[in-house]
Amino acid sequence: MFSMKGDPIKALSGFKLPAGAYVAIVSEKPESVSAIRKSVRGRVARVTEVIERTGHQTQVDREPLVDKSAFAPDARSRAVLEGVRIAQQDLRDAGGAYDLNEVRTLMRGVSRQAIDKRVQEGSLLAVPGPSNRRSYPTLQFNRDGTVVPGLKAIREALQTSNSWTVLNFLSHPDVRLGRRKPIELLKSGQLNLVLEAARRHCEQGA
Known part of the structure; x- marks a missing residue:
């Protein structure tokens, strides 16, 4: 490649380009x-x-x-993102979730209003699902489609209205329960043991 000074049209006058060359x-x-x-x-x-x-x-x-370092999320923002990832993993580990119609089928055709009422009072656990529609973690249902008793009391013992916090507590082995999962003890009727563990969980913040 080369460049020309002055008027290139005059400089190229009478010049024949060799094959494969362009101007x-x-x-x-x-x-x-x-x-x-x-x-x-x-x-x-x-x-x-x-x-x-x-x-x-x-x-x-x-x-x-703007320097690209300005776009990096800070520690608080990364913690929020990590919280979402943990919640998603908790739901996977707990067996996923049902949608509203599936819950109505399990509960023998109960009305939407009745389901909403149970969610509001805390006796039925719901988490935000796709398109922000409620999803209902499967771990809270017995084999016969009934809901495990004691969920409202557990939420009160944990002193939280955050459904992800309740799900996290129910689905993980707890050292206060001999490394057993709280949801397993609830299904076997040992509500008092789980309530005590929930209170201690709340007090210790872990």
């Missing part, structure tokens, strides 16, 4: 393209192509206005 006119200013197009059409037999550098491309070549 390009390059402008750093987009507004000059129109003038270049008019100029070469009057002095060159045929214009093969005029390539314009768009404003977007020019902007990409510039230094970024």
